[in-house]
Amino acid sequence: MEKRELAIITLKKDAGEIYSEQIRDFLGDNLKINLYSFEEGNITYCNEKLVILSVKLKYEEIASLCSPDTQIIIPKLTFEKSSFNKISKIDKNETVYVYNLSRSMALETVDLIHKLGSGISNLIPCYPEFESIPQNSIVLTPGEEIFIQTDNCEIIDLAYRIIDLSCIVDIAIKLNLEYLIKEDLLKKFMDKIIPTSYITEKLLVTQSKLENQFDFLLSSIDEGIICVSSDGIVQFYSHVAKDILGINENEMIGKYIGEYIKTCDFSKIANNEITHFQKLTKVNNIDINLEIRYTNINLFSGYIIKVTKFYQAEKKQAKLRSQLMNSGNVSKYIFDDIIGNSENILNTKKMAYKMAQSNSSILIIGESGTGKELFAQSIHSSSYRGSGPFVAVNCSTFQDGLLQSELFGYEEGAFTGAKKGGKIGLFELANNGTIFLDEIGEMDLSSQATLLRVIQERQIRKIGSDKVIDVDIRIIAATNRDLKKLVCEGKFRKDLFYRLNVLPLKISPLRERNEDIFLILDSFKKNIDINFKLSDEVIKIFKSYDWEGNIRELRNLAEYCSYLGKNVIEVSDLPEYIIESMESTDYCESLLVKNTNIEIPNFKRSINDYMFVLKKVNEAYINKERIGRRKIYEYAVTEGVFLTEQQIRSVLLELQDYEFIKILSGRGGSIITDKGRDFLEQNK
Incomplete structure (x- = not known):
């Protein structure tokens, strides 16, 4: 909000600073105060709309330097x-x-x-x-x-005189900041100064106290309250009413209520002397439940208007219904629960938060394990539906035909095996909230057609029923499949795709934001109450690993490492599939095309030397131990194999050339490859 500007013009600079400090005690930093003094000679042209002039004789001179709509106040002064x-x-x-x-x-x-x-x-x-x-x-x-x-x-x-309280109040009113003058400030000021008008100051303190108590009472009521006179002129309204109608502080005071609620004719209500009126109407394109009651209390005769956003009452019903059914259909996560400092994930969270403020359908696209449901719950929690239900359903877990009965519910006797009394559907359960359709690409075409009608009509019909039920829901769908490709293949309806893809949100895989890997890993370690470290070699592997299972795979690995009972996780401690996948850009393809009939290479030495070294590297891999040429040399001495440490080094390099082993950098040692194990098995 733009700050109001106030000019203070005094003879002496010191006096202006005292007045400025006094005004700030009441109004804080909600206004900008510009100081001018005849002593400094810095008075030129005043752009401010309100001027406090301490020198009455200078009024004409200052007025000539101000715009025509500027208000000049000669303040009342008093002594401390x-x-x-x-x-x-x-x-x-x-x-x-x-x-x-x-x-x-x-x-x-x-x-x-x-x-x-x-x-x-x-x-x-x-x-x-x-x-x-x-x-x-x-x-x-x-x-x-x-x-x-x-x-x-x-x-x-x-000492310098100070501004009287009545003048402070006048300044606040002219700047529309009177709501900042609180009872504690008034009391503190009254203890300090000699009031120029005791009755005025006493009334101000008493009125402020009553208003604060009244505001406290109104703030505890969910509905907005507006008080208007019999001719429809607004006398006061609560902060809740202000928020619902989208207006500023005190904007409506003294104005005709029909200017703000145009869909209701108040003159007709007053002329017909209607004592109670209720209507569902629209204000600023928002459905408002309007209730008007005539009242005559002491000296006041007029109407009390209660305004409520229509969905708020529905939200309460949905929340109670969720509690009664003990469904647990509530969101557990917010955006702060999504861990990561990479630019990639921060931009995605920022975009998702903006989408949360809309009511349009969202399609979350991402690989399995990237946290699509975590984003869906965070979006729901940050939306105006946040206090309503969040219902999640995985479309891939139901056979064709069964999904519809889950989504839309059914009546008693609708089909063989139907529960007595029928069943409420997930769409109805999600009313006034969000339904999350995970793996939407797995939904059968029949269910797709029914879902399309729900999105268009905002109505559902239970299986076996001829009644339609209105629902107010937001749909968030998610998939790890290429829906456009499915549309081309005739496996997904094009019209449904465009209905769901209003706000697309892509979640990047973990391998595209590897700076977040270790932050996420630390959070998993805290959750399972374990504290292990990764060796430098393991850290390098984690950074270059594909993480095809994404965050879900990282969580599983954290749990696996916790069972090892080691303070430092080495390469040999990692599951085999991680090491194997590092040997090929496409691990699955290498498994499918693997040729088990490996031709014996043209080794430079006896094959027995190579088989001995390969066998020791394989044993170390099985036992999750690190092994290098020095350890292999110790085994050679013990078992009577005549190989020097330098010869073992040459053997290891040659085995790596034939892709039987992989020599890790530093003190990582060597590990056997899938091809090396097949070669051992073939020639044992």
Whole structure:
């Protein structure tokens, strides 16, 4: 919201700063205050719509520097109690001189001291044009330096005057910020100053207290409350009503209610003396439940209007129904539960949050295990349907024909085996909430046609029933398949695809945001209360691994590592499928085309040497141990095989050339490949 601007113009810079600080005590940072002073000479042209001018004689001069619609306030000033206490100690019969910068300002100060009840009858105004003040006199000054002779005089500095409370309230009202003036601030200020009008200040404090209590009462009511007079003029309204109607603070006060609720003729209600009226109507394209009651209490005669967003009452019913059925159909996750700092996932979350504010269908596209349902629940939680039910159904788990009975429900006796009393469908259960259709690509064509009608008509019909049921739901669908390809193959309806694909949301696989892998892994470790570390080699493997199972696969691996009972996870600790998949860009293809009849290569040494080394590498792999040429040499010495450490190194390099083993970098050792195991099996 754009800040209101206020100009404060004073003779002295210090006075302006005091007034500014005082106003900010009440109105905070909700307005911008610009300070000008004649002392600084920085007054040119005032663009502000409200000007506080402390010097009455300068009114014409300042008015000429302002735009025609600028309001200029000459503030009422008063003294703080601490200053006025100094005056009260003076003998009432004394002759007291009151000094200020001009004759008119000195007269104003004398008048103020009289109004505040000083009791001193002989107050004489003085100003710089005076030649001198009689010796041994008492001189009062409101924070101004005295520029005339004051031999042996008692100078009492009352400090700068401050703005009176009634003027503060006037400023707040003109800036539409009066709601910021709270009871505690009023009390604090009243304890500090001498009010110029005791009755006015007392009434302000009392009224503020009553208004705060009334606001507290109204804030505890879900419905919006508007009070209008018999002729339809708005007297007040609650914050809830303000939010429902989408208006600003106090915008409606004093205006005809028909300007804001145009779909209801209030003049007809008043003329016909209707005491109770209820209607479902639209305001700003939102369905509003409107209830109007005539009331006559003490001095007020008019109407109390209760406004409620229609879906709010429906939400409560859906929530109660969900509790009664103990269905557990509620969302558990919000966007903060989606872990990741990569630009990829942050942009996806940002886009998903924007989609949550809409009511259109969303199609989430992503590989298996990427967290499609997590996004769906977060979208639901962040939408206006968040307090309603969230119903998830996996379309691939039902055979053709059975899905419809789950989605739409059925009547008793609709088919053989139907439950007594029938069954409520998931669409009806999701009313006023969200239904999540996972694996939508697996839905049979018959169910697709029925789903299309639900999206178009927003109505369902139970199997075996001739009645239609209105439903207000949002559909979020998800798939890991190419729906466009399925449309081309005739396996998915084109019209349904475009109905669902209003807001497409693509979730990237884990391999495209590998900077998030270790953040997600840490969260899984916390959940299972285990703390292990990864070796540098394992970290490299994780970064280059394909993660075809995505986050679900990473969670499974975290659980697997927790059962190993090791502080550091090495390469040899990893499941075989991870190591095997690193050997080929397409692991599945390598399995399918694998040729088990491996020809014996033309080795440089005896085949027995190669079989010995290969056997030791295989045993280490089975035992999840790391093995290098030095360990193999120790086995050779023990078993009487005549191989030096350098010869073993040459054998390992040659085995790697034939893709029988893979030599890892650093101290990772060597691991046997699938081809190496097949070669061992073939030649054992």
